Amino acid sequence: MRAPFFLFLISCIGIAVALLLPGWSDLLLVAVPMAVAAAVLIAPRPRIAPIRRPPPGKPRAGQPVILDGSNVMYWKTDNPDLGPVRDVIATLMARGLSPSVIFDANAGYLLYGKYWHGNDFAAALNLPDGRVTVVDKGTPADPLILQTARKTGARIVTNDRYRDWLNQFPEARKRGHLIRGGYRDGPLWLDLPKPQV
Structure with missing residues (x-):
């Protein structure tokens, strides 16, 4: 199991506990930001094509x-x-x-x-x-x-x-x-x- 997914799972459990059990609402202050951060780490990143530069010594434009x-x-x-x-x-x-x-x-x-x-x-x-x-x-x-x-x-x-x-x-x-x-x-x-x- 990957670490970001594990953190997301733990933080979701923490949010559920904070919402369901009286007196545990302060846990939301830690669980919600941790869930957001883990979700960002889990989300797929767009693939960016590398910038192709001309080989050194070759001009970019012709004469x-x-x-x-x-x-x-x-x-x-x-x-x-x-x-x-x-x-x-x-x-x-x-x-x-x-x-x-x-x-x-x-x-x-x-x-x-x-x-x-x-x-x-x-x-x-x-x-x-x-x-x-x-x-x-x-x-x-x-x-x-x-x-x-x-x-x-x-x-x-x-x-x-x-x-x-x-x-x-x-x-x-x-x-x-x-x-x-x-x-x-x-x-x-x-x-x-x-x-x-």
């Missing part, structure tokens, strides 16, 4: 990559479309990279006829809210894209050459900093190194 959303949305046709942005995000994530997107302020109007906030695009692209930014009206997205890439060490997915910003952001001239892409005879292509097997 950051920024999509020039307003550029990528024109990759398939002359009309703006969120499909290419989704395709690029899926391809990058499949390669273990961590994409975020920056759009011009008018992207929502071009796509849906109304202003869209970053969280609207995030929901449509199945990304966390903080991973999609829409710049303020009248502000160009290009310098924010370049500045964010510099700050985070990210590469940029775009077919834009950022010629107006090369003096301020010379790293955009470096081979591999800008990832070109598009659609050739149907499937998406990105100028990424082949994955190592």
